[in-house]
Amino acid sequence: MVHVIREDLLKQLPATVEPGSCTEILSHEPGRMVSQGAILTNSRWMATLGVLSFTAIAVGLICLHFGAQPIAYGEVLRALFDTVSLKDSTDETSDIARTILLQVRLPRILLGFLVGCSLASVGVALQALLRNPLADPYVLGVSSGAALGAAVGILFGVGTTFLAETALPACGFAGGLVALVVIYRMAATYGQLPIHSLLLTGVILNAIFSALIMFITSILEPNRSYGMMAWLMGTLTAPTYGSLVALIIYLSIGLFLLFRHMRVLNILALGEESARTLGIDTEQVKRSLFMVTALVTGAVVSVSGMIGFIGMVVPHAVRLVIGADHRLLLPASALVGGTFLMGADTIARTLIAPTEIPVGIITALAGGPFFVYLLLWRKDRLA
Amino acid sequence: MSGTSQHQAIGMMSSDSIPLLGRSPAYDVESVRFCYQSNESQAARWVLDNISFHVQEGEVLGVVGPNGSGKTSLLKVLARLMTPQQGRINLFGQDLAAKAQREVACVVGVVPQDSQMLFPFTVAESVLMGRFPHQSRDRWISGFGWESREDLAIAEQAMMTMDIVHLAHRSVTDLSGGERQRTVIARALAQTPKVLLLDEPTAFLDLQHQVEICSVLRRLRDERGLTVVLVSHDLNLVSQYCDRILLLDRGQIVRLGGPDEVIEPAVLESVYRCRVLVDRHPSSGLPRITLPGRHVSGDA
Structure with missing residues (x-):
């Protein structure tokens, strides 16, 4: 068995550590735990939440598409874009779809997400x-x-x-x-x-x-x-x-x-x-x-x-x-x-x-x- | 060692009789009384009844006694997990009750008796939590904040000390009893405490790890001046590894002194109500106890 307690290493650790006193330890142990993925790091945090946010938006768009009457993705995106940029719809035929989208589906999907x-x-x-x-x-x-x-x-x-x-x-x-x-x-x-x-x-x-x-x-x-x-x-x-x-x-x-x-x-x-x-x-x-x-x-x-x-x-x-x-x-x-x-x-x-x-x-x-x-x-x- | 029968008559040894003079006491416990019923009932049974003693800085103190003698309660009172109804405890000269929980956590590390692990933190994450009391308050209250390189270095050092670096990425829920215990001790060491309180640290460990943990504790005492208070049922282990032993019975101190002064047949028989044989450890020469053989009546 190789369960050897590293007693020699104990000497390197002071009883109470003052800020900045660990340079010696750091110089020969550059974050082994980080490289093993054993702890959460900033990059993993960003990557995970980035992927999940992207998925949430994608699923949201898909949900806007589906309904009693499917609305084309292009129409969904255009309606959202127009709303965000405060542009009035110029196309008469899409008005009903747009109303369904913005007054019925979007608030409901947002509600679902929040809940x-x-x-x-x-x-x-x-x-x-x-x-x-x-x-x-x-x-x-x-x-x-x-x-x-x-x-x-x-x-x-x-x-x-x-x-x-x-x-x-x-x-x-x-x-x-x-x-x-x-x-x-x-x-x-x-x-x-x-x-x-x-x-x-x-x-x-x-x-x-x-x-x-x-x-x-x-x-x-x-x-x-x-x-x-x-x-x-x-x-x-x-x-x-x-x-x-x-x-x-x-x-x-x-x-x-x-x-x-x-x-x-x-x-x-x-x-x-x-x-x-x-x-x-x-x-x-x-x-x-x-x-x-x-x-x-x-x-x-x-x-x-x-x-x-x-x-x-x-x-x-x-x-x-x-x-x-x-x-x-x-x-x-x-x-x-x-x-x-x-x-x-x-x-x-x-x-x-x-x-x-x-x-x-x-x-x-x-x-x-x-x-x-x-x-x-x-x-x-x-x- | 000088005449054992005199010590028996004295009952309780002076806590300053051990060659650790010139250091301030880590703990100064004075007339502490504690019971679990916090309300008025007069017939309350004191779990700790008028206890006074010192813990010298840089000593390994073993606390022993029969079941229900108040060992764990004493440890919890020292850890400020529970507040005694009467008496006073000073930690390095300052009133323990007046300190904030965080201040205590920066000085005192605790290894509890049973550490269940329900959530799949990795061993490294678990050890890093020992840095929590040292991390600045605005950082932890904000919820975010990553460990500094210093925190990582200290946690890694603690893991090396307890030989669990190879387990860093493993989930604590998948560890064996010994690995889990070493993880908890490493977390306490990551607090960079001046005092380490341990409740039955070797209870679930095999012989190899019992010896390892005890020698690490002694080593930390020698290298870093760590003060250790160790509750255990294992009289032999305590006799071999502790500088002094505190023997409790029904909430009172029966004896406090070196192994030779406490591990005595007459004292142990009166406290544990069973016969024990005491001889000498073949290599260390310290007292060693053995349970009586089958032919002797009365058992533990």
């Missing part, structure tokens, strides 16, 4: 936070809390007022936050939040919230009750640009706060105790991350209902391919989640058009086998 992005990002954060690769907002009960909030809002007629665009995400946020506060209070013992009691509380809350949502659904008149059922199953309906902007404001605040924590998420993924020994105030970080999670989940659930598969599978799958470093995992999962939901929603609205399938069903049917395939492929490669 997918947010669900995947929240999934990444919760998985690291709870050290459970199966955690997502649904497991914790945050989504059903948000859904309950939005359902209560709909019950009292918020959904039909002019306030709907900004008020429903707020209802969702309030519901999600109530769920998190209850979870926090129930699970908090000794001033800390043990992970297992947190998950258990989530399971219990989920059951209660689901029952309350069903209760609200059952007392609504049949028309609205059907609408609520469809919304709960997870559907993306073409939003107005006003509601899209409201959503973007909610999400950009939440996602910005989330992205500030990427390095902290790396350390948290080691476990709470290890994170504290590496200098993180875990209680404070957990509190702020839960707030962000509630904010993003509430906004997303209020517009798209319960699309429950993306937050769990996308981060998991992306992690298998690109590794666990959250500095890449979080933005990459966001892009993949957005792209995935755009594509899934396009299938949902075209497969048996003009009837639409709830996109939650498509994501589960498409994502599940893909996930199994990834697991098998990974196992082969390791063997």
Whole structure:
């Protein structure tokens, strides 16, 4: 066996390293780990996100093409270009296509991208936070809390007022936050939040919230009750640009706060105790991350209902391919989640058009086998 | 060693009786009491009951005792993972409770008892996380920021020390118990700590790696003046590798002193409630314990 501890090398490392004191070590060890691809580097980060962004745009264009009536790619590009350059259409015949494209398909595709992005990002954060690769907002009960909030809002007629665009995400946020506060209070013992009691509380809350949502659904008149059922199953309906902007404001605040924590998420993924020994105030970080999670989940659930598969599978799958470093995992999962939901929603609205399938069903049917395939492929490669 | 029976009568040895004079204590623990029930209940059982001792800078201190004697709790209190209800702990002359978690992390490295690895970080990434407390705050709060060349050099050095450079690209989820333990120790070393706290560092290791880790710890102590506090069930290992041994029983210090002062049949029998045989290690001459043979009644 050649397990020789390099005792001679210990001498070279001072007990406390002052800045700039490592020149000697550097001179004979020029970043072996980097060349092995063992750590995330700037170039790999740029390359990965570049490819994923390009893919997202390409898929977006393909999704714009498909619909009840396919629109030629040339037309799609011309319409987008004209819109960006604020040029009025001169061609009478393409006006209808252009209206469909810009007023129906584009906002819906953007919505799909935003929702997918947010669900995947929240999934990444919760998985690291709870050290459970199966955690997502649904497991914790945050989504059903948000859904309950939005359902209560709909019950009292918020959904039909002019306030709907900004008020429903707020209802969702309030519901999600109530769920998190209850979870926090129930699970908090000794001033800390043990992970297992947190998950258990989530399971219990989920059951209660689901029952309350069903209760609200059952007392609504049949028309609205059907609408609520469809919304709960997870559907993306073409939003107005006003509601899209409201959503973007909610999400950009939440996602910005989330992205500030990427390095902290790396350390948290080691476990709470290890994170504290590496200098993180875990209680404070957990509190702020839960707030962000509630904010993003509430906004997303209020517009798209319960699309429950993306937050769990996308981060998991992306992690298998690109590794666990959250500095890449979080933005990459966001892009993949957005792209995935755009594509899934396009299938949902075209497969048996003009009837639409709830996109939650498509994501589960498409994502599940893909996930199994990834697991098998990974196992082969390791063997 | 001078008369063992006198030491027995004294009960607890003075912590300054070891030739490490002239150095400031790494830890100064004074009348510390700790229990897990933080609320008012009077009948709370102290897990650590009125403990006072010093850890000298640059010594290897072994903490031993029966199950539930408070060894791990003591380590967690020293790591500032838990705050004692009473008493005071000074780390290099400064109040531990008043320090921020990050400040402590720059000085104290911790190797916990069980390090589960759920996420597929590579070994190199995992070791590099040890640099986290040293990286400037604005860089980590911003989420981005790459490790400096200095961070890379220190992490690489720690990996060489623990002989895991060849595993750099492997996922920590695929490692054997010994490889994982060496990765965690390397991460703690990458913190460039002055004090290393280890909880059962050799529990899952084969003989070869037990010996390797213990000699690395002694080596780090000699070369860099690293202070090591090591919790272990293995009395023989502690006897061979530690400068001093702290024997705990039901939250109280039974003895603190060199191996000859602590590894004594009468002391161990009263604490562990079983007979042990103590003789001398054939090469080091330090005390060595053996469990009684089959024909003797009573077991651990």
